[in-house]
Amino acid sequence: MHEWALAEAVVSTTLKTAEEKGLKEIIELKIKIGELQQIDQEILEFALSQLRSPLLRNAKFSFETVKAELKCRVCDHKWKFSTKNLDEDVSEFIHFVPEIAHTYLKCPKCGSPDFEILTGRGVWLDSIKGVK
Amino acid sequence: MVDPRLNIISERLAKIRKIIAVSSGKGGVGKSMIASTLALALVRRGYKVGLLDLDFSCPSTHVILNIEGLFPKEEKGIIPPEAHGLRYMSIVYYARDEPSPLRGVDISNAIIELFAITQWDSLDFLVIDMPPGIGDATLDMIRFVKGISFLIVTTPSKVAFETVRKLTRLLKDLKVPILGVVENMKMRDSPFIREQVEMLGVPFLGEINFDYRLEDSMGDVQKLLETKFAQGVQEIASKKL
Numbered sequence: 001m002h003e004w005a006l007a008e009a010v011v012s013t014t015l016k017t018a019e020e021k022g023l024k025e026i027i028e029l030k031i032k033i034g035e036l037q038q039i040d041q042e043i044l045e046f047a048l049s050q051l052r053s054p055l056l057r058n059a060k061f062s063f064e065t066v067k068a069e070l071k072c073r074v075c076d077h078k079w080k081f082s083t084k085n086l087d088e089d090v091s092e093f094i095h096f097v098p099e100i101a102h103t104y105l106k107c108p109k110c111g112s113p114d115f116e117i118l119t120g121r122g123v124w125l126d127s128i129k130g131v132k
Numbered sequence: 133m134v135d136p137r138l139n140i141i142s143e144r145l146a147k148i149r150k151i152i153a154v155s156s157g158k159g160g161v162g163k164s165m166i167a168s169t170l171a172l173a174l175v176r177r178g179y180k181v182g183l184l185d186l187d188f189s190c191p192s193t194h195v196i197l198n199i200e201g202l203f204p205k206e207e208k209g210i211i212p213p214e215a216h217g218l219r220y221m222s223i224v225y226y227a228r229d230e231p232s233p234l235r236g237v238d239i240s241n242a243i244i245e246l247f248a249i250t251q252w253d254s255l256d257f258l259v260i261d262m263p264p265g266i267g268d269a270t271l272d273m274i275r276f277v278k279g280i281s282f283l284i285v286t287t288p289s290k291v292a293f294e295t296v297r298k299l300t301r302l303l304k305d306l307k308v309p310i311l312g313v314v315e316n317m318k319m320r321d322s323p324f325i326r327e328q329v330e331m332l333g334v335p336f337l338g339e340i341n342f343d344y345r346l347e348d349s350m351g352d353v354q355k356l357l358e359t360k361f362a363q364g365v366q367e368i369a370s371k372k373l
Contacts, residue, residue: 002206002209002210002249004208004209005140005208005209005210005248005249005251006136006137006248006249008140008143008208009136009137009139009140009248010136012136012139012140012143013134013136013138013139013140014136016139017134032133093225093226093227096210096226096245096249097223097226097242097245097246098241098242098245099188099232099234099238099239099241099242099245100223100226100227100232100242102232102233102234102238103226103227103230103231103232104230113231113233114233114235117238121241122135122137122241122245123136123137124133124134124135124136125133125134125135125136126133
């Protein structure tokens with residue numbers, strides 16, 4: 001239930017934004033989930049539903065999965081992250097701390113661990129819609 | 133797009149009474165030894181203590197404390213396992229013995245992730261073993277760990293102290309609390325570091341003599357606590373913290 005901690009972060013950020021913008025009710029939350037972190041959307045949704053505060057009572061949660069794209073800093077090769085052929089433990093380590101990818105993944109072209117995570121790292125709050 | 137993790141960090145640290153970053157401008161001055169021994173000394177005094185190894189590229193406190201075969205429990209986040217009476221967190225749980233070549237932005241992201249998901253619960257002290265320098269980890273601690281104080285480590289070397297001077301100036305300019313400076317690995321009588329620290333206007337916490345037998349206690353906590361080095365750390369902890 002590592003997703004629970006991230007759900008708490010989403011709710012906490014939403015409530016802070018609502019306060020700053022004077023929103024009385026949240027209507028919709030758009031959440032982007034990066035593939036690299038391998039978040040279980042069902043667990044995240046469950047955690048969010050359990051964490052509903054009065055302000056989020058009627059909020060609709062929508063999710064978008066973002067493909068994880070990596071780019072080698074040495075040879076500029078770009079590739080998509082895949083859990084295929086990935087050791088189960090390693091997959092779990094990346095789930096907890098996505099940057100651990102640099103420990104175990106290498107550029108498929110030149111073998112360098114010096115790559116950039118272009119897209120699809122973790123959980124992002126894309127937009128918050130509410131009424132004043 | 134907003135990164136939601138930053139907003140939860142203060143909540144995760146809310147039940148920690150004091151957060152101490154053991155830091156230096158330079159590597160090899162004994163930060164990890166002092167952080168580990170300080171954490172153990174505080175446990176011995178009956179406090180609830182956490183130790184976080186924030187040196188992601190070159191973690192070493194697990195070697196000093198001989199921490200093996202542990203893994204955080206997953207429960208609404210991650211719960212650091214207990215070792216030698218303290219709650220211990222390090223990147224080694226996930227990186228194992230493999231090298232982790234991380235650039236600045238990745239270090240920062242990994243730090244934010246760990247702070248956002250680690251459930252320390254209530255602690256009297258969280259001791260953080262910082263990586264050397266005034267880079268990402270230091271800036272991130274200043275940015276999102278409210279109430280953090282820095283314990284700065286130097287050796288008698290002018291080279292080490294020069295980097296400590298810069299760290300101290302940065303912290304003072306940013307009004308970050310400094311507990312003081314410890315002079316580690318002292319080999320001869322010289323007032324140089326004490327005088328320099330006093331000139332910087334920060335407390336001089338004390339000096340710890342170079343202990344030739346310290347290396348023999350690596351990985352043996354009982355032996356470590358019996359060293360003269362540990363006595364020095366305990367003295368500083370009991371008088372100044």
